[in-house]
Amino acid sequence: MTREDVKKIFPNATDDEITAFLNQHNSEVNSAKGASIKDDDLKELREKAKKFEEYEREKLSNEERVKIALEQAEKARRDNLMLLNKTKAEAIFVADGLASEDYKDFIDSIVKEDENDTLSSAKAISKMLQKRKAAWEQEYKDNSISKTPKPDGKTSEKKDDNDKKDQYSAAEQLAISFAKSRADAAKVSAENLKNIIGG
Secondary structure (H helix, E strand, O other): OOHHHHHHHOOOOOHHHHHHHHHHHHHHHHHHOOOOOOHHHHHHHHHHHHHHHHHHHHOOOHHHHHHHHHHHHHHHHHHHHHHHHHHHHHHHHHHOOOOHHHHOOOHHHHOOOOHHHHHHHHHHHHHHHHHHHHHHHHHHHHHHHHHOEOOOOOEOOOOOHHHHHOOOOHHHHHHHHHHHHHHHHHHHHHHHHHHHHHO
């Protein structure tokens, strides 16, 4: 066993303590050479190592022990505060009708130690999601009404789609345009098929 090995096992040991430990270790190894080590000897060595570790722990000053205890307590306080704030943010989302699958991917990014920051972020996101949901529901309702047949069997068409385009983002306008072109293409294909089959 080398001094480095002892340093790895007992990082806080002084040079004198390491020397004393190595001397005792070497004398025990030399006395054990040629004879098998008994279980009692191993037990004794383990007890000595345990006593040395206890001695090292006792060498910590009261201030160091208090500092370690305070650091552990502060970490536990922060962890508990973050968990509490996360639970409060989840409560906001659940109250607004969101399922855990809806917010599980981003909730950790909005949880802070400051409760007000966490709740403000959760409320803002929830409000934005509610607005998007209401807009989607209104659009669905408007589309359903516009496609409802009139009593004479004809469907009403919106007179001015350009007025509505301004309230959509560029991506939404592109998606609407794509959907309309696909619907028109499907209609033409159906008429062609009808003409081929009928003709």
